[in-house]
Amino acid sequence: MKFGIFMVARYYGDPPSPGWPSRPVFLKPDAATQSVGFMLDANVLAHSVGFDFFTFAEHHYNFAQLSPNPMLYASALTQRLPGAHIGILGIDLPINNPVRVAEEYAMLDHLTGGRSLIGLLRGTPNEYMTYGTNPWESRGRFEEGVLLIKKALTEPEPFGWEGKYYRYRTIAIWPQPVQKPHPPMLISCSSENSAAFAGANRLDVGFEIAAGFSGYDRIRDWRKCYIETAQEHGWTPTANNILCRQHCLVADTDEEAAELSAREGWPEPIQDSIIAHGLPSAAGGDPYKKRDSTAPRGRQAEAMAPVVNLIRYGMSGIPKGTPAGRPIPHTAGPLLSGSPETVLRQIREQTEFIGNNRLELVFTGAHLSQAQIRRSIQLFGEKVIPSLRHEVSLAASTAQAAAAV
Amino acid sequence: MTDQSVAEEIGSAFVEHFVDADGFRVRYWEAGSGDPVVMFHGGGGPKFTIAQDILARKFRVLTFEMPGWGASEANTRTQNLDELAETMAQAVAATGLGQYHLLGHSIGGATALVLTLAHPDRVRQLVLEAPATFRTGNVAHSDDPAARARAFRVHPERPPVFTPPGPEQRAKTGPLMQRLQDRPAYDEVVAARLEKLETLTLVLFGTEDGVVSPENGAIYKKLIPNATFILVYDAAHLIQQDRPEAFADVTIDFLERGLAFLIPEVSSLINP
Numbered sequence: 001m002k003f004g005i006f007m008v009a010r011y012y013g014d015p016p017s018p019g020w021p022s023r024p025v026f027l028k029p030d031a032a033t034q035s036v037g038f039m040l041d042a043n044v045l046a047h048s049v050g051f052d053f054f055t056f057a058e059h060h061y062n063f064a065q066l067s068p069n070p071m072l073y074a075s076a077l078t079q080r081l082p083g084a085h086i087g088i089l090g091i092d093l094p095i096n097n098p099v100r101v102a103e104e105y106a107m108l109d110h111l112t113g114g115r116s117l118i119g120l121l122r123g124t125p126n127e128y129m130t131y132g133t134n135p136w137e138s139r140g141r142f143e144e145g146v147l148l149i150k151k152a153l154t155e156p157e158p159f160g161w162e163g164k165y166y167r168y169r170t171i172a173i174w175p176q177p178v179q180k181p182h183p184p185m186l187i188s189c190s191s192e193n194s195a196a197f198a199g200a201n202r203l204d205v206g207f208e209i210a211a212g213f214s215g216y217d218r219i220r221d222w223r224k225c226y227i228e229t230a231q232e233h234g235w236t237p238t239a240n241n242i243l244c245r246q247h248c249l250v251a252d253t254d255e256e257a258a259e260l261s262a263r264e265g266w267p268e269p270i271q272d273s274i275i276a277h278g279l280p281s282a283a284g285g286d287p288y289k290k291r292d293s294t295a296p297r298g299r300q301a302e303a304m305a306p307v308v309n310l311i312r313y314g315m316s317g318i319p320k321g322t323p324a325g326r327p328i329p330h331t332a333g334p335l336l337s338g339s340p341e342t343v344l345r346q347i348r349e350q351t352e353f354i355g356n357n358r359l360e361l362v363f364t365g366a367h368l369s370q371a372q373i374r375r376s377i378q379l380f381g382e383k384v385i386p387s388l389r390h391e392v393s394l395a396a397s398t399a400q401a402a403a404a405v
Numbered sequence: 406m407t408d409q410s411v412a413e414e415i416g417s418a419f420v421e422h423f424v425d426a427d428g429f430r431v432r433y434w435e436a437g438s439g440d441p442v443v444m445f446h447g448g449g450g451p452k453f454t455i456a457q458d459i460l461a462r463k464f465r466v467l468t469f470e471m472p473g474w475g476a477s478e479a480n481t482r483t484q485n486l487d488e489l490a491e492t493m494a495q496a497v498a499a500t501g502l503g504q505y506h507l508l509g510h511s512i513g514g515a516t517a518l519v520l521t522l523a524h525p526d527r528v529r530q531l532v533l534e535a536p537a538t539f540r541t542g543n544v545a546h547s548d549d550p551a552a553r554a555r556a557f558r559v560h561p562e563r564p565p566v567f568t569p570p571g572p573e574q575r576a577k578t579g580p581l582m583q584r585l586q587d588r589p590a591y592d593e594v595v596a597a598r599l600e601k602l603e604t605l606t607l608v609l610f611g612t613e614d615g616v617v618s619p620e621n622g623a624i625y626k627k628l629i630p631n632a633t634f635i636l637v638y639d640a641a642h643l644i645q646q647d648r649p650e651a652f653a654d655v656t657i658d659f660l661e662r663g664l665a666f667l668i669p670e671v672s673s674l675i676n677p
Contacts, residue, residue, distance in 0.1 A: 144638055144639075147612060147638065148638070151612075151636060155623060156623050156627075157622075157623035157626040157627050157634060158626060158634070159622065159623070159626065159634045159635065159636055160633060160634065160635035160636070161635065161636055161638065162609075162635050162636070162637045162638065162648075162651050162654075162655045163638035163639075164638060164639060164651075166638075167669075169633070169635070169666065169667040169668075169669075170667055
């Protein structure tokens with residue numbers, strides 16, 4: 001099994017007032033620089049305790065993720081960790097220029113010496129307000145963008161693209177990547193549509209088990225769809241094609257982990273952290289304290305909630321004009337939390353269910369301090385990784401992955 | 406307008422004509438006015454398309470039925486592409502055209518290319534839609550009707566609805582197609598000639614083409630000095646039929662502006 005760390009670049013200065021976008025007036029440059037430095041240092045720590053790959057994601061206009069261009073962090077890390085496997089999970093493709101995305105991934109592949117990983121996602125709802133992208137076109141732009149990127153990374157001669165959403169008369173990226181035909185390419189699998197698309201186009205898939213994304217109850221169906229569709233298209237995914245992103249809190253004992261979780265409000269629902277909805281109003285509250293469900297929402301947050309829901313509708317393919325009523329439900333899944341032994345057991349159970357050979361961990365979130373995060377990373381690397389490495393790998397077991405369908 | 410009425414309207418502006426050329430009675434249809442665009446069909450025979458209708462609003466379009474296809478008699482005389490290209494060159498000349506844009510699909514594209522090599526002075530600009538000159542990387546044709554249809558059309562339901570040639574048509578055109586395609590998948594002789602072709606050429610391949618692999622597009626780009634190779638997304642072998650507006654858009658832009666079509670001229674100004 002391969003272990004990755006998805007190190008969120010959170011802002012550790014005084015937080016802004018609630019709501020998205022985060023108001024820039026609250027930014028203290030020194031605090032932002034320290035926050036970015038901590039994030040990069042945490043990756044170096046993770047590397048020293050045995051993590052195999054290092055990833056970043058793209059988010060905009062938000063104190064919770066200082067990462068509008070994750071390529072810069074990935075590139076910086078290549079110089080601090082030469083020879084490391086580094087990737088972006090992922091670029092928000094519908095809001096970006098696919099040819100530019102292909103160019104940057106190819107450059108990253110050279111900076112990593114052919115050890116990069118491509119992740120292409122559709123983004124969280126607020127991203128569609130970032131550059132003004134039509135959310136009803138999200139899936140169409142995404143699917144076309146993925147295929148365009150594949151061609152840009154592999155076509156041997158200059159070519160043009162006459163798409164539905166993208167038109168380029170000339171594409172000839174230099175450099176093309178080191179890895180041939182291209183670096184491993186992964187998309188998020190959070191629906192049957194995405195599972196089928198991944199299977200049909202020889203893509204890896206990532207399942208995110210976190211508050212606000214996917215629960216176990218749907219992952220089994222999506223994985224089945226992915227494998228069956230792939231087989232219809234002439235290939236069979238193995239556990240190496242499947243990544244699971246999990247939120248993880250490791251402490252010396254289960255009791256300490258439980259106490260930390262309760263005190264610091266971990267885990268923080270992902271959608272809330274990114275969109276900053278539902279945070280307590282600024283009146284008398286420190287948003288870094290555990291969320292108080294009785295505190296009134298900020299007026300801006302209340303007004304924005306139906307807008308965000310409308311974007312979710314668009315991204316999900318629900319037709320325009322459908323009243324933006326009830327929020328689309330998310331099912332939270334079990335997280336990794338406890339002593340190293342407990343987390344080890346949780347990983348075994350989860351991996352057996354999901355059949356993944358890549359596990360990407362998120363140690364940040366909520367109000368965890370930098371020291372707590374470093375400790376969690378250290379314990380995982382020193383106590384959990386070595387145990388799992390000695391166990392029978394689920395990696396190449398095609399039969400196991402197929403049998404579990 | 407329903408799909409049915411759209412289907413009935415397709416090609417309604419085209420008027421049928423005949424010419425005698427090279428011992429054949431050759432049928433063609435004409436619509437529109439302006440610069441002439443001559444079109445050669447693919448192995449399925451002539452078929453009116455929405456793309457042709459759009460082209461006919463901008464150009465004088467002449468779409469030919471090559472001898473042996475459609476309603477014409479079985480063609481037992483033509484032995485190879487050179488002969489077919491010469492027959493079609495004479496047929497076009499018989500309409501009175503001296504210079505024209507030439508557009509060919511699949512085997513019609515291969516024919517158009519050979520015609521252009523033989524008569525470069527006649528062809529102003531060349532558009533090749535999934536041409537069958539080079540056929541490297543092709544997978545074997547499937548016997549499953551659904552898979553076979555997908556090789557030709559991503560969207561078989563769009564007008565004109567996809568109907569594969571029936572047994573009578575296949576029996577008539579099969580031997581002719583075999584003779585025309587009795588050459589290597591990478592034809593070295595043609596490849597050598599292409600390096601000297603100066604005609605502005607646009608090569609289009611559908612990303613989902615299951616008949617002639619889109620990877621062949623790069624070959625034309627590599628060999629023809631003034632070629633542009635464009636992939637048409639979400640289209641299979643019959644690009645005009647899968648994505649008529651996209652096909653017409655890029656073809657018209659190329660024919661009207663030549664290589665300047667590489668520059669977008671549509672304004673991105675939202676408001677002054």
